Amino acid sequence: MKSWCGLILILVNFVMLCKGDDPACPVGCNCSVPLVVNCSSSGLTSVPEGIPLDTETLYLQGNKITRLEVNSFANMTSLITLRLDSNLIKTIDNGAFNGAESVETLNLANNNLTSLNRDMFDGLLGITSLDVAHNLLSSIEDFAFVDMIFLTELHLNNNSIEHMTANTFKGIDNLEELHLQYNKINELKENTFSDLRNLTSLRLDVNSIASIEKKAFSGLNSLTFLKLSSNDLTQLNGDMLDGLSFLKRLDIDRNVISTIADDTFTATPELIDLGLNINNMSEISSTFWTGLGKLQDLNLRYNRLQELKVDSFRGLTNMEHLELDSNRIQSIEKGAFNGLDHLIYLEMSFNTLTKITADMLTGLRKIDYINLSANNLSSLQENLFTECCINMTNLLMYYNQFEVLDPDWFIGLDRLNKIDLDTNKLRSIPGEIFEVLPSLSYLILTGNRSTAIAICLNTGRGPGATTLG
Known part of the structure; x- marks a missing residue:
């Protein structure tokens, strides 16, 4: 017991x-x-x-x-x-x-x-x-x-x-991550981060940074990610980025940048991802991108670009992903995409293009995806894609002004899997379009002028015809 x-x-x-x-x-x-x-x-x-x-x-x-x-x-x-x-x-x-x-x-x-x-x-x-x-x-x-x-x-x-000095972060040279986002910092002074030689990630987004002194990033020999989005920067130059020789990702979205000096990115030769969307850039110079031979992703959405001139992206030989949507682009010069031999994704929607010709697309040998939606396109050039885009699988052209489709526009696109023509003015689709596009699996036609679009294939007994359903 x-x-x-x-x-x-x-x-x-x-x-x-x-x-x-x-x-x-x-x-x-x-x-x-x-x-x-x-x-x-x-x-x-x-x-x-x-x-x-x-x-x-x-x-x-x-x-x-x-x-x-x-x-x-x-x-x-x-x-x-x-x-x-x-x-x-x-x-x-x-x-x-x-x-x-x-x-x-x-x-x-x-x-x-x-x-x-x-x-x-x-x-x-x-x-x-x-x-x-x-x-x-x-x-x-x-x-x-x-x-x-x-x-x-x-x-x-x-x-x-609001302020930091060259002694704010003294002694913590093993620091790897520093989060300073959502403060009221208005400038970055020389040698602010000079002791942080092991820092890999630095967030300075959502501040009021309007100026970056030369050597502000001096000593950041290990930094691979820098976020400067949602600040008040109006320009970029090479002095601002001195010391960032190993940077791989740079986000400068949501500033008020209108100019970029020619030597700006020579300080960041390892950069592979650059975000510049939602700024005030109205033009691109062929010398902007000097030093960015390893860049793979470039985001220029929501700027004020009106045209793309010849060699607009000179030096970006490893670019794979380019976003230019939501600008005001109305013209593309011959050779604008010269050198983009590895580009696979091109976003050009929500601009003001009225035509696309073959010389505009010169250089896009590996392109897989093109989005031309929400422009003012009503027709395309015959054999438009035969010289540039034989590997393309996705073509988006919704919210345009197409009333008819010509099969000759799509000659050479043997691998094309999807066409999106939602919300155009189409009344009919020629049956021959399926002959020139043998891999086509998705043809999106919702939101056109007819509640039903009839598609008749040419069987050899007479001309192919398409009638309004």
Whole structure:
């Protein structure tokens, strides 16, 4: 009988421990093995006392804590993960993290911090990830992160930061990701990121950046991704991008760029993806792209381009994907696409083209997809595609002005699988079109002038005819 009573007592104690009723577990918290203390969303106004010193993971998010006092985590030498996000923290006393040198991940997002200083993080010698996003930060003291020599990920996004200096990021030369999007930064000064030689990803989108000083990106020898979209840049030149010799992806969408200097991209010879959509570019020079021999994707959507001149894309010999839709392009000079021997995808919809001739498409030997939709096309040139596009499988021409189709337009397109002619003015389709397009599987004709378009094949007993259904 005694043995049964002992077993029952052990089980009761175990259940109480799991429920957080163990004397070693703070009130309002749940403690579990292995060494996790969960005090989240418990209405706490301060860091509770009595947290087990061998705790490895401590959840304090979703409370009402306003201040981290000195020695809040003293002697917690096993603590690895500390979540303090979604509180009301406005003040962090110097020495708040004394004794917590084993912390690797610290989340302070969604609080009320207005500034960061060096002494605030004393003791966090082993930290690798710091998240201070979604606070009220307007300033960062020089050398604030200097002791965080193992830091690889830093989130400062969604704050009100306006300025950074050459000493803001001193000491964190192992940093790999830096998030500064959604702030109020208006300029990038020389050597701002000079210590970040291992940084691979830098987000500066959705700020107010209007100027980038020469050597602002100096030292970023490992950077492969830079996002500068949704800023106030009006021009690009080579000095702005100095130091980005290994950059592979550059996003400068949603600025007000109208000019690009001829030498701009000589500083980024490894670039493979360039986003320039939603800007104010009205012309393209044949010398814009010097140095971009490895570029594969170029996005120029939603600009103000009116024409494409000869050699508009000179030097882009490895380009595969080109987006020019939603501009005002009304003319394409002969040889505009010269050199684009590897282009497979061309997006030209929502422009003002009234004609397409064979010399306009010269050079597009490997093209697979062309979208000419939402222009003002009513006819095409005979044998238009025989010189350029024999490998094409997709041709989109919806929202145009076609009233008839001539089979001779499509001669040479033996591999064409899909034609989209939705919302034109077609009344009939000649049966011969299927003879010149042996691989055609999808012919989209919805939204034309007839509720039914009859297609009659030429059987050899008379001329092929198509009548209105």
